[in-house]
Amino acid sequence: MSLLEAVSASKVFQRRSAAGHASFAAVSDVDFSVSEGDFATIVGQSGSGKTTLLTMLAGLAAPTRGLVRFRGNDIYSLTDRELSALRNREISFIPQDMGLLGNLTVYDNIRAPQLFAGANAPESGRADFLLEAVGLSALAFEYPSALSGGEMRRVAIARALFNEPAVLVADEPTSALDPENSRMVMELLRAANRHGAAVIVVTHEAEAALCGSIRFSMKNGKLERLEA
Amino acid sequence: MKKLTSWALIRQNLSRKPVRTGILAVIVFLFSFTLYCGTVIGQGLSQGTRTTAERLGADALFVPYGYDAKVQSSLLRGEPSSFYMDRRFSEEVRQEKGVEKVTAQLFIATLKASCCTLPVQLIGIDPETDFVVRPWMASAIDRPMRDDEVVVGSKIVGQVGDTLTLFGKELTIAARLEPTGMGFDTSVFLEIDRARRLLLASELGPRLNLPAGLDRNAFVSSTLIKAAPATDIKELVNRISQKYAAAYNLDFVVVAGMITDMAAKLSFFSRCIHVFSGVLWVLGALVMALVFSALIRERKKEFAVLRIIGASRSALGRIVMREALLVSLSGAFAGVAAAMLVTTLFNAYIGAVLDAPSLEPGPLYRLAAAAGALLLGLMTGPLACLPAMRKLGRIDAYIIMREEL
Numbered sequence: 179m180s181l182l183e184a185v186s187a188s189k190v191f192q193r194r195s196a197a198g199h200a201s202f203a204a205v206s207d208v209d210f211s212v213s214e215g216d217f218a219t220i221v222g223q224s225g226s227g228k229t230t231l232l233t234m235l236a237g238l239a240a241p242t243r244g245l246v247r248f249r250g251n252d253i254y255s256l257t258d259r260e261l262s263a264l265r266n267r268e269i270s271f272i273p274q275d276m277g278l279l280g281n282l283t284v285y286d287n288i289r290a291p292q293l294f295a296g297a298n299a300p301e302s303g304r305a306d307f308l309l310e311a312v313g314l315s316a317l318a319f320e321y322p323s324a325l326s327g328g329e330m331r332r333v334a335i336a337r338a339l340f341n342e343p344a345v346l347v348a349d350e351p352t353s354a355l356d357p358e359n360s361r362m363v364m365e366l367l368r369a370a371n372r373h374g375a376a377v378i379v380v381t382h383e384a385e386a387a388l389c390g391s392i393r394f395s396m397k398n399g400k401l402e403r404l405e406a
Numbered sequence: 407m408k409k410l411t412s413w414a415l416i417r418q419n420l421s422r423k424p425v426r427t428g429i430l431a432v433i434v435f436l437f438s439f440t441l442y443c444g445t446v447i448g449q450g451l452s453q454g455t456r457t458t459a460e461r462l463g464a465d466a467l468f469v470p471y472g473y474d475a476k477v478q479s480s481l482l483r484g485e486p487s488s489f490y491m492d493r494r495f496s497e498e499v500r501q502e503k504g505v506e507k508v509t510a511q512l513f514i515a516t517l518k519a520s521c522c523t524l525p526v527q528l529i530g531i532d533p534e535t536d537f538v539v540r541p542w543m544a545s546a547i548d549r550p551m552r553d554d555e556v557v558v559g560s561k562i563v564g565q566v567g568d569t570l571t572l573f574g575k576e577l578t579i580a581a582r583l584e585p586t587g588m589g590f591d592t593s594v595f596l597e598i599d600r601a602r603r604l605l606l607a608s609e610l611g612p613r614l615n616l617p618a619g620l621d622r623n624a625f626v627s628s629t630l631i632k633a634a635p636a637t638d639i640k641e642l643v644n645r646i647s648q649k650y651a652a653a654y655n656l657d658f659v660v661v662a663g664m665i666t667d668m669a670a671k672l673s674f675f676s677r678c679i680h681v682f683s684g685v686l687w688v689l690g691a692l693v694m695a696l697v698f699s700a701l702i703r704e705r706k707k708e709f710a711v712l713r714i715i716g717a718s719r720s721a722l723g724r725i726v727m728r729e730a731l732l733v734s735l736s737g738a739f740a741g742v743a744a745a746m747l748v749t750t751l752f753n754a755y756i757g758a759v760l761d762a763p764s765l766e767p768g769p770l771y772r773l774a775a776a777a778g779a780l781l782l783g784l785m786t787g788p789l790a791c792l793p794a795m796r797k798l799g800r801i802d803a804y805i806i807m808r809e810e811l
Contacts, residue, residue, distance in 0.1 A: 225562070228567045238714065259718045266716020277711040281422040294716035302407040337715065
C-alpha cells in the first residue's frame with residue numbers, strides 16, 4: 179500500500195498579464211506514489227512544476243483537480259487543524275530557502291515542532307540528539323543569522339526530523355551549497371531514510387538525483403518515471 | 407529542558423524586536439493615559455462643582471464693588487484675598503422680603519505676612535448666624551469653637567491638637583474638614599470677632615487700609631444670603647442691589663450662576679476630553695492596524711515556516727493575538743499607572759489651571775476608571791491586528807511560501 183500518493187493531481191494557476199487573465203497548469207494529471215522505505219528523487223528544470231507537486235504532497239497546497247492521499251486518506255478533505263497536525267507529525271517539509279525562525283536559537287528552531295505537537299511531542303532531549311547528528315552541537319544557542327547556508331540547511335533537516343515523520347519532503351536541499359555540504363545534507367537524508375522515513379527530494383543536481391531508489395523527471399507539469 | 411511553548415516563542419518575538427514592540431506599546435500607553443486622565447479629571451471637576459453647590463448653601467454673595475471675581479477665586483481656589491465692607495448691611499438686608507438667612511464672613515490673607523506659619527486664607531465666621539460653614543464644621547467638631555481654636559481645611563498641614571501661629575498667636579487645630587474641592591480646603595476658619603481682633607492687633611493692623619467711613623470694629627468681607635423657598639433669586643438680588651448698592655458700594659455674585667458657568671465650562675471640557683480620547687483611540691487603532699498589517703506582511707516568511715511545521719490557521723492567529731495582547735497589556739498598564747500618578751499628584755493644579763474646583767474621585771471610581779482604561783487599552787492591539795490576520799488566514803501557505811521563501 180502506498181504511503182503517500184498523488185492521483186491525477188493537477189494544479190492550475192491564474193496568471194495576470196497585460197493581455198488579461200490566463201490559466202496556467204503548473205502540474206498536469208500527475209500520478210505519483212511512495213511507500214515506506216522509498217527514497218524518491220524528482221529532477222527537472224526550473225518552472226517544470228517540481229516544487230508545486232512537492233507542496234501538494236506536503237499538504238501545503240490543495241490540487242485544483244485530483245487527490246493526494248496519505249495512508250489511503252485524502253489529505254485535502256481534512257480540516258485545517260487535522261491537516262496541520264499531519265504536517266506536524268507525519269509529512270515534514272524542508273523548504274528550498276531553509277525557512278528558519280529568526281527569533282529562535284538553533285536549538286529552539288530544531289524543537290519548534292513541539293509548539294504544535296501537543297502532549298505527545300518528543301522531549302527536548304531529541305533536539306540534543308539531532309544537533310549531534312547534524313554536527314551542530316557547538317552552535318546550539320546561536321541565532322540563524324550567524325549560520326552559513328550549509329549549517330542552516332542542516333538545522334532545517336534536523337527540525338524536519340524532530341517529530342520522526344513518516345515522510346520527509348525536501349525541496350532542492352543541496353541548492354547553493356558547496357560539494358562537501360551537499361554530500362553532508364544528502365547523507366543526512368539517506369540516514370533518515372535508513373531509519374524508516376520515506377524521502378522525496380526535488381533536485382537539479384544529477385549526483386543528488388542518483389541517491390533515489392525511485393527516480394522521476396518532470397517537464398511542463400508532467401511527471402515521468404525513469405528507469406532504475 | 408522544558409518543552410518549547412507558544413508563550414516562549416511570543417516572548418522571543420517581542421524581546422528580539424524591541425523597537426517594534428516599543429512603538430506599539432507607546433501607542434497603547436498614550437491612549438490609556440489620556441482615557442484615564444480624561445475620565446478622572448472630568449469626574450473630579452464635576453464632583454468639585456457639585457460639592458461647591460452643596461456646601462456653599464448660600465444663593466447670593468454681596469461683596470464690595472469690584473470684588474465679585476476675587477470672592478469667586480477665593481471660594482473656588484482658596485486664593486488668599488482681603489477686602490472689606492460695612493457689617494451693618496448684613497443686619498439691614500435681613501429685613502428684606504424673601505431673605506431667609508443672612509451671615510457675614512471676614513477674609514484675611516496671610517500671604518505676605520511674616521507673622522504666620524502658612525500663607526493661607528483665614529475666614530472668620532459668625533457663629534450666631536452662620537449657615538454656610540458651621541453645618542459641615544459640626545460634622546468635624548461637635549462643640550462650640552473656643553477662642554484659641556481653629557478648624558482647618560483638608561489640605562492645611564497639621565494634625566488635630568497641633569498649633570498654628572497666626573498673627574503671632576498660637577492657635578490649636580480643633581478639627582479638620584473633609585475635602586471639598588473648593589478654596590475651603592486651603593482655608594483656616596475661626597470666630598469672626600476673634601479674626602478681626604487678631605488682624606487689628608497684628609503688624610497689618612495699623613496699615614489696614616479700610617474704605618472711608620468703615621468702623622474698625624464692624625467690618626466684614628462678604629454677606630451671604632439664603633433666599634426663602636419659592637423666591638425668585640434674580641429678582642431678590644436685583645431688588646437688594648438697587649436699594650443698597652449706592653449706600654454700601656456693593657457688588658454681587660449669584661451662586662447658581664457661578665455654578666452654571668462652571669458646569670458649562672466643565673461640560674465643554676469633559677466633551678473635549680472624551681472626543682479627544684475617542685479620536686486618539688480610533689487613530690491609535692488605525693495606526694496599529696497599519697503597523698500590524700505591515701508587520702504581518704514583513705513576517706509572512708515566519709508564518710509560512712510555522713504553517714510548514716504544523717501551525718493551524720487558528721494556532722497562528724492565537725500567536726499573533728497573544729503578541730498583540732502582551733504589547734497592549736504593557737502599554738495599557740504603564741499608561742494607567744502613569745495617569746494615576748499624574749492625576750493624584752496634580753489634581754489641585756489641574757483644577758487651578760481650569761479655573762474650577764476639583765475633587766479627586768474616590769478609590770472605587772478611580773479603580774473603575776483604571777479598569778475601563780486598561781480594558782480598552784488591552785483591546786486595541788488585538789482589534790487592530792484582526793483585519794491583517796483575517797487577510798493572512800485566507801492566503802494559502804503555499805502562496806506565502808512562493809512569495810517569501
